[in-house]
Amino acid sequence: MKKTIITVVGKDTVGIIAKVCTYLAENNVNILDISQTIVQGFFNMMMVTDATQSPKGTDEIAEELEHLGEEIGVSIRCQHEDIFNMMHRI
Amino acid sequence: MINLFEVNETNKMISQENLDVRTITLGISLLDCITDNLEQLNENIYNKITTVADKLVATGKEIEREFGIPIVNKRISVTPIALVGGSACKTPEDFVTIAKTLDRAAKTVGVNFLGGYSALVSKGMTRADENLIRSIPQALAETDFVCSSVNVGSTKCGIDMDAVRILGDVILETAELTKEHDSLGCAKLVVFCNAPDDNPFMAGAFHGVTETDAIINVGVSGPGVVKHALEEVRGKSFEVLCETIKKTAFKVTRVGQLVAQEASKRLGVPFGIVDLSLAPTPAIGDSVADILCEIGLEYAGAPGTTAALALLNDQVKKGGVMASSYVGGLSGAFIPVSEDQGMIDAVRAGALTIEKLEAMTCVCSVGLDMIAIPGSTKATTISGIIADEMAIGMVNQKTTAVRLIPVIGKDVGETVEFGGLLGYAPIMPVNNYSCDAFVNRKGRIPAPIHSFKN
Numbered sequence: 001m002k003k004t005i006i007t008v009v010g011k012d013t014v015g016i017i018a019k020v021c022t023y024l025a026e027n028n029v030n031i032l033d034i035s036q037t038i039v040q041g042f043f044n045m046m047m048v049t050d051a052t053q054s055p056k057g058t059d060e061i062a063e064e065l066e067h068l069g070e071e072i073g074v075s076i077r078c079q080h081e082d083i084f085n086m087m088h089r090i
Numbered sequence: 091m092i093n094l095f096e097v098n099e100t101n102k103m104i105s106q107e108n109l110d111v112r113t114i115t116l117g118i119s120l121l122d123c124i125t126d127n128l129e130q131l132n133e134n135i136y137n138k139i140t141t142v143a144d145k146l147v148a149t150g151k152e153i154e155r156e157f158g159i160p161i162v163n164k165r166i167s168v169t170p171i172a173l174v175g176g177s178a179c180k181t182p183e184d185f186v187t188i189a190k191t192l193d194r195a196a197k198t199v200g201v202n203f204l205g206g207y208s209a210l211v212s213k214g215m216t217r218a219d220e221n222l223i224r225s226i227p228q229a230l231a232e233t234d235f236v237c238s239s240v241n242v243g244s245t246k247c248g249i250d251m252d253a254v255r256i257l258g259d260v261i262l263e264t265a266e267l268t269k270e271h272d273s274l275g276c277a278k279l280v281v282f283c284n285a286p287d288d289n290p291f292m293a294g295a296f297h298g299v300t301e302t303d304a305i306i307n308v309g310v311s312g313p314g315v316v317k318h319a320l321e322e323v324r325g326k327s328f329e330v331l332c333e334t335i336k337k338t339a340f341k342v343t344r345v346g347q348l349v350a351q352e353a354s355k356r357l358g359v360p361f362g363i364v365d366l367s368l369a370p371t372p373a374i375g376d377s378v379a380d381i382l383c384e385i386g387l388e389y390a391g392a393p394g395t396t397a398a399l400a401l402l403n404d405q406v407k408k409g410g411v412m413a414s415s416y417v418g419g420l421s422g423a424f425i426p427v428s429e430d431q432g433m434i435d436a437v438r439a440g441a442l443t444i445e446k447l448e449a450m451t452c453v454c455s456v457g458l459d460m461i462a463i464p465g466s467t468k469a470t471t472i473s474g475i476i477a478d479e480m481a482i483g484m485v486n487q488k489t490t491a492v493r494l495i496p497v498i499g500k501d502v503g504e505t506v507e508f509g510g511l512l513g514y515a516p517i518m519p520v521n522n523y524s525c526d527a528f529v530n531r532k533g534r535i536p537a538p539i540h541s542f543k544n
Contacts, residue, residue: 035094046094083159
C-alpha cells in the first residue's frame with residue numbers, strides 16, 4: 001500500500017486541521033499519522049495518508065487540496081511517499 | 091517512518107534551492123529502420139520515434155505531479171544518424187532530409203530537443219560519416235530541435251585530425267548560416283572525445299549502438315542544493331566540506347533514481363542510468379560557479395579553482411554512486427559558460443579565461459561548453475582548440491567535449507543572447523596565434539601508450 005504525504009505550511013489560524021481533515025474524510029482518504037508543530041506563528045503539518053480507497057486519483061486530490069489551501073491561506077502539497085523515502089533512507 | 095523535518099528538507103530543496111530532474115531522455119534505437127531507400131527510411135524513423143515516445147511527455151508530467159518534483163525537460167536520443175543513413179544517403183543533402191524528419195517527430199511527440207544527428211569517427215570517417223558531418227550546418231540551420239555531435243577521438247583509437255580539421259570549418263559555417271540568431275546553431279553541436287553511449291544531456295546525447303532497443307536515462311541537477319548545504323559549513327575543514335557535498339549529492343541523485351524507475355515502469359522501457367552531473371541553469375541560485383565561490387574563491391577562475399572543482403566533482407560522484415543502481419552518462423560537474431550566471435560574472439570580471447577553463451576540463455566532466463568567441467576566429471584556430479580538448483580527454487581517459495559558438499559579426503566585449511535554458515554569454519578572447527601548419531597535417535594522432543592495458 002503506497003502512502004501519500006500531505007504537507008500544510010502557512011500562517012497559523014483556527015480551523016486548519018479541521019478543514020483539511022474534513023476534506024479527507026469526505027473523499028475517503030484514511031489518515032495514518034499526523035505530526036504538527038508551530039514555529040514563530042507558522043503552522044507546519046505533515047500527514048501520512050492512505051488514498052487507495054478514495055474514488056479520486058492522487059492527481060485530483062492534490063489539485064483540490066491546493067485550492068483548499070489557497071482558501072484557508074496556507075500551502076498544501078500532496079506527494080507520493082517514495083520521494084521522501086528515497087532521499088532520506090538507504 | 092519519515093518525519094516532518096525530512097519532508098520539509100525535501101520540499102525546501104525543490105521550492106527554494108532549484109532541485110529538479112533536469113531531463114528524462116528516452117533513447118531509441120533506429121537500427122531497425124535502416125533501408126537503402128531514403129523515403130522509406132525517413133518514414134520508418136518518423137514512425138518508430140512517434141510510436142515509442144508517444145507517452146513520454148505525458149508520463150513525465152504525471153510523475154511530476156505525483157511526486158511534486160519538477161521534471162524540466164523530456165527529450166529523445168537516437169542512434170547516430172551517420173550509421174542509420176549510411177545506406178540510403180549519398181550526399182549531405184540526403185542527410186538533411188533525415189534531420190527534418192527528426193525535427194518533425196520531435197514536434198509531434200512534444201519533446202524540446204532530439205539528439206543523435208551524430209557520427210562516431212574516432213579512428214576515421216567513412217563516406218557516410220563525412221557526408222553527415224558536412225551536412226551539419228544546413229541541418230542545424232533548417233531545424234529547431236535537432237542536436238548534433240561528432241566523436242573525433244578516444245583513448246583507444248587516438249584523435250582523427252582530418253575530422254577535427256573539417257569540424258573547424260563546419261562550426262564556422264554553422265555560425266554563418268545561423269548568424270541572424272547570434273549563431274545559435276553552434277549551441278546544438280558538440281565535438282567529443284570518449285563520448286558515452288548513454289548521456290542524457292543535450293546537445294551531445296545519442297543512443298549508442300551498444301544499447302538496447304529503447305532505454306530511459308535521467309539527468310538530475312541540484313547545484314543550488316549543494317550551494318545551500320555548503321553555506322552551513324563556511325570555514326569548516328576540508329573533511330566537513332567534502333562530506334557535506336557527498337551527502338547532498340546522495341540526496342539529489344536519489345530523486346533521479348526514483349524518477350528513472352517510475353518512468354521506466356510506466357513507459358515499459360528499461361531503466362538505463364542516472365547521470366549524476368551537477369548541471370547549472372541561468373536561473374539565480376542554480377550555479378556551479380557559485381558553489382566554487384562558496385568553497386572559498388572570490389570568482390570562478392581564481393587560483394584554487396581547478397582544485398576546488400576536482401574536489402567537487404569527486405564528492406558528487408562518491409555520493410551519487412551510492413544513490414543509484416546504475417550510474418552513467420557524463421556524471422560530473424558541468425561548467426557551461428552561458429548557462430551559469432556565476433560563470434558569466436567571472437568572465438565579465440576578467441577572472442575566468444578560456445585557458446583556465448581548459449585546465450578545469452581536466453578535472454570535471456564536460457569540456458569547453460557554451461563558450462562564445464569572436465566571429466572572426468579562424469577555422470584552424472577552432473580546430474586547434476578542439477584538438478587540445480580532445481588530447482586532454484584521450485590522455486586522461488575521460489570524456490571531454492567542445493561546444494564553441496563563434497558569433498558572426500560580434501567581438502570581445504559584446505554579449506550574445508541565446509534565450510531560455512541556453513542563457514547568454516559575454517564573448518571571450520581567443521589566442522589567435524596560428525596553428526595552421528599543425529591542423530593542416532593529414533591523418534590521425536595515434537592512441538596513447540597507456541591505452542595498451544592488456
